[in-house]
Amino acid sequence: MAADRLSRVFGALADPTRRAILTRLTEGEATVAELAAPFRVSQPAISRHLKVLEDAGLISRSRRATARLSHLEAEPLREVTTWLARYQRFWDESHERLDDLLAALQAADEGGHSE
Amino acid sequence: MSKTEITAEPGIPLIVMTRDFDAPRDLVFRAYTEPQLLVQWLGPRDLTTTVDRYDVHDGGRWRYVQKDPEGNEHGFHGVFHGAPSPEAIVQTFEYEGVPGHVMLETTTFQERGGSTLVRTVASFQSVADRDGMVASGMERGVHEGDERLDEVLARLQAG
Numbered sequence: 001m002a003a004d005r006l007s008r009v010f011g012a013l014a015d016p017t018r019r020a021i022l023t024r025l026t027e028g029e030a031t032v033a034e035l036a037a038p039f040r041v042s043q044p045a046i047s048r049h050l051k052v053l054e055d056a057g058l059i060s061r062s063r064r065a066t067a068r069l070s071h072l073e074a075e076p077l078r079e080v081t082t083w084l085a086r087y088q089r090f091w092d093e094s095h096e097r098l099d100d101l102l103a104a105l106q107a108a109d110e111g112g113h114s115e
Numbered sequence: 116m117s118k119t120e121i122t123a124e125p126g127i128p129l130i131v132m133t134r135d136f137d138a139p140r141d142l143v144f145r146a147y148t149e150p151q152l153l154v155q156w157l158g159p160r161d162l163t164t165t166v167d168r169y170d171v172h173d174g175g176r177w178r179y180v181q182k183d184p185e186g187n188e189h190g191f192h193g194v195f196h197g198a199p200s201p202e203a204i205v206q207t208f209e210y211e212g213v214p215g216h217v218m219l220e221t222t223t224f225q226e227r228g229g230s231t232l233v234r235t236v237a238s239f240q241s242v243a244d245r246d247g248m249v250a251s252g253m254e255r256g257v258h259e260g261d262e263r264l265d266e267v268l269a270r271l272q273a274g
Contacts, residue, residue, distance in 0.1 A: 004243060006246040007125070007126070007242050007243065007246055010123075010125035010126070010246075011125045011126060013125065014124070014125040014126070084121070084123065087121060087123075087130075088119065088121055089159070090158065090159060091119045091121065091132060091134075092118070092119050093158075093159040093160065094156055094157055094158055094159065095119050095134050095136075095156075097155065097156035097160065098136065098143075098146055098156040099136065099137070100156075101146055101152065101155050101156050102136055102137070102138035102142055102143065102146060103137070103138075105138075105142055105145075105146070105152075106138060106142065109142075
């Protein structure tokens with residue numbers, strides 16, 4: 001994924017309301033009114049959040065009669081998770097190895113003192 | 116068991132990483148600065164690390180190469196700023212696969228009750244650099260995860 005797109009996805013995910021909207025959309029598509037219902041914010045405010053999510057590629061939108069429906073687009077989220085998971089895994093494994101090394105060094109050190 | 120905490124906030128070109136180690140500070144510092152110890156832990160097990168040079172003093176240069184199971188080699192180098200001490204190490208970091216994108220890294224070691232808290236703040240030249248470096252430099256030999264979407268969202272919610 002291009003770095004600028006990654007930044008847009010991160011920016012979109014930075015807001016708790018937008019994360020809650022994404023979570024709601026894992027249950028299926030929803031109208032703006034349905035998405036606004038759990039929050040103490042106006043529908044226009046929700047629409048602005050949806051625009052940010054759409055620009056980041058995290059949702060797509062379609063029309064049904066007069067209602068605009070939002071759908072979750074999982075791929076960018078998966079790519080971000082892979083990005084973080086990769087970095088996390090690199091350091092998790094390094095640090096587990098360091099745990100082992102430090103334990104071995106301390107054991108050797110104690111052995112040395114008991115001579 | 117201790118876990119590595121990594122924070123990469125959107126829009127800020129930083130990565131902050133903290134980890135507690137069950138060892139005194141001097142020993143952790145040695146593991147970070149003595150090449151024969153460093154190669155035993157830096158990177159996942161399927162990478163082989165070879166230290167080219169590791170001049171641990173103010174202005175000293177360092178360079179190591181990591182080789183993945185397919186035989187691809189990835190070089191990294193930088194310079195120490197100020198004398199590295201068990202209190203802090205300040206150094207630059209550059210992945211040779213993407214030259215010119217230099218990161219400044221500060222690692223502090225804080226001993227408390229026999230264990231040592233290591234905190235690393237990596238500062239990049241831009242957010243794009245941070246995201247790009249992690250995407251390119253860290254993918255070497257690291258098995259890709261396929262986290263499930265609902266788990267991700269649950270974590271995002273919790274955050």
